[in-house]
Amino acid sequence: MPKKILVPCGSGVATSNMAAEKLRKVLRDRGIDAQIQAVDFRSLASLASQADLIVSVAPHGEAKYPIRVINGIALLTGVGLEQCINEIVDALH
Amino acid sequence: MGGVAHILHTLTNYGPAVFLPIIMLAIGLVLRMKFLQAASSAILLGVAFAAVSLVIGYILGVIGPVGNQMISNTGLHLSALDIGWTPAAAISWAWKFAALGFVIEIVVNIVMLWAKWTDILNVDMWNVWHLSWMGALITMVTGSYVIALIADIVWVAMQLKIGQYIRPRVQEMTDLPGVTSTHPMFFNLLWLYPVYLLVNRIPGINKIKISPQSLxxxxxxFGENHVLGFIIGCLIGIAAGDNVAVVLQTGIEAAAALTLFPMVSSLFMRALVPISEAATEFMKARFPGRMFYVGLDWPILAGVSTIWTVSILLIPFVLLATVVLPGNMVLPFGSVMFIGGVVPGAVLTRGDMVKTWIMSIIMLPLYFYAATWLAPLMTRIAVSTGVVKIPPHVHFITWLNQDTPGVTWFMAQVPKMFENGRIILPVVLSLLAIGLGWLQVRYWHNENKKSTTSTDELKVAEAE
Known part of the structure; x- marks a missing residue:
């Protein structure tokens, strides 16, 4: 059963898909099988219970979720990407 | 040149779902993408057009007749159906010169970095659709491609400048170093700032502290698309005087429409990701070793609770404004969440919920009148690009929550006034715009001097 990762943004359209595609690519390159879904923040609370991890490009939110949240801004900027991916891989294990 | 023009003309006749994928395949190959990958993205782009057309058709078919019935039942002249930003983006991508947006974005950014007018590398290639949107709109209003090109160049320069001004504040609010948002919605700061000064003068306003998170x-x-769609659909059904069964049916169909929109629109993004990455690499490669701040789309600020709370608390006022504003033609449906006005307000007030809310309410009429102005133009563009077929029972489509209602109107109408030989009004408006720009620059200059984050070292955006 592949782990499920949610990547949220404002609309579930643009930024989240950008980050999700990038994440898909790097995880595939590392041979990790994960189901990655771009969603919007408004439905994140309802979806979080059925997922394993949130990789968010908007940290510092005060909202609490039942699963771990990792800062994924590096997926967009490319700065510190290695470290970010390592953190995600660790969290998946 | 004649040959190229002929080929372009032939291609545009095939419709956007065929034309743009071919252009994007060509751009992908120029940017050194692998052929199969570029082809896959190109086909996905065509699929995105087909899917968006389908959903727009569904919405017009569902809401159009009920809306008409509502007009005859209530006497309200709401003949322009708001279908939100996703169709606007689709229509923009379908404009025949849409792909030029990438060129303008990249060239202006490179020139400004080279001239040291900015430290920002904008990697948000998604919002390039705004350049096409403005281009299509301005050429429709003024008939001039030159004015459209100039407006687009100014647009990109403004994005980079405002992104640079707000960067320390973005860092303060998100804890993200080295990034900013270059989304054009921050143009709204121009007129939000005077409103902010006014709101600050309300006695006792600084003593009200409500935590937006608990709300x-x-x-x-209520912010979830299907719930929101259901409520709005039911309200339109009730206003149309339908019976319970039809009201609930309309509610569910409207909910389906608002749920499907982001789903099909995300196909655009997935198709554009490889192009976007290639364009970013292309720009980075021009400045080896240079330090950048990275310009991104607005959702890096989406962790600020005020944005969501105010957007929801604004909905009753949106509905009220629909009914009470004289001359309003807009029936709100697709863009009832006013993110584009609320995010810059939250940035200005540092996430103060009450101030952002009041500022947003004050500015609502601007959105309604801008969307009323936009309705016939957007309808014509939508039809001429072939993305939307307007059924006979629908008069106009429009976009209520435009990202930049004031700037859009200004950039299209002021040149038009000059064209028509009018002098005084456009000159006054231009002076007003310059004044607002000056206030804005002064504000951020003072704020950033106080800020502790502005002296942070620039982060290197390394090429992958």
Whole structure:
């Protein structure tokens, strides 16, 4: 059963898909099988219970979720990407 | 040149779902993408057009007749159906010169970095659709491609400048170093700032402290697309005087429409990701070793609870404005969440919920009148690009929550006034715009001097 990762943004359209595609690519390159879904923040609370991890490009939110949240801004900027991916891989294990 | 023009003309006749994928395949190959990958993205782009057309057709078919019935039942002249930003983006991508947006974005950014007018590398290639949107709109209003090109160049320069001004504040609010948002919605700061000064003068306003998070937890469900769509659909059904069964049916169909929109629109993004990455690499490669701040789309600020709480708390006022504003033609449906006005307000007030809310309410009429102005133009563009077929029972489509209602109107109408030989009004408006720009620059200059984050070292955006 592949782990499920949610990547949220404002609309579930643009930024989240950008980050999700990038994440898909790097995880595939590392041979990790994960189901990655771009969603919007408004439905994140309802979806979080059925997922394993949130990789968010908007940290510092005060909202609490039942699963771990990792800062994924590096997926967009490319700065510190290695470290970010390592953190995600660790969290998946 | 004649040959190229002929080929372009032939291609545009095939419709956007065929034309743009071919252009994007060509751009992908120029940017050194692998052929199969570029082809896959190109086909996905065509699929995105087909899917968006389908959903727009569905919405017009569902809401159009009920809306008409509502007009005859209530006497309200709401003949322009708001279908939100996703169709606007689709229509923009379908404009025949849409792909030029990438060129303008990249060239202006490179020139400004080279001239040291900015430290920002904008990697948000998604919002390039705004350049096409403005281009299509301005050429329709003024008939001039030159004015459209100039407006687009100014647009990109403004994005980079405002992104640079707000960067320390973005860092303060998100804890993200080295990034900013270059989304054009921050143009709204121009007119939000005077409103902010006014709101600050309300006695006792600084003493009200409400935590937006607790409200967000309670109200959050109203922001979910299907819930929101259901409520709006039911309200339109009730206003149309339908019976319970039809009201509930309209509610569910409207909910389906608002749920499907982001789903099909995300196909655009997935198709554009490889192009976007290639364009970013192309720009980075021009400045080896240079330090950048990275310009991104607005959702890096989406962790600020005020944005969501105010967007939801604004909905009753949106509905009220629909009914009470004289001359309003807009029936709100697709863009009832006023993110584009609320995010810059939240940045200005540092996330103060009450101030952002009041500022947003004050500015609502601007959105309604801008969307009323936009309705015939957007309808014509939509039809001429072939993305939307307007059924006979629908008069106009429009976009209520335009990202930049004031700037859009200004950039299209002021040149038109000059064209028509009018002098005084456009000159006054231009002076007003310059004045607002000056206030804005002064504000951020003072703020950033105080800020502790502005001296942070620039982060290197390394090429992958």
């Amino acid at each position: 967000r937890d309670r109200l959050g469900i």
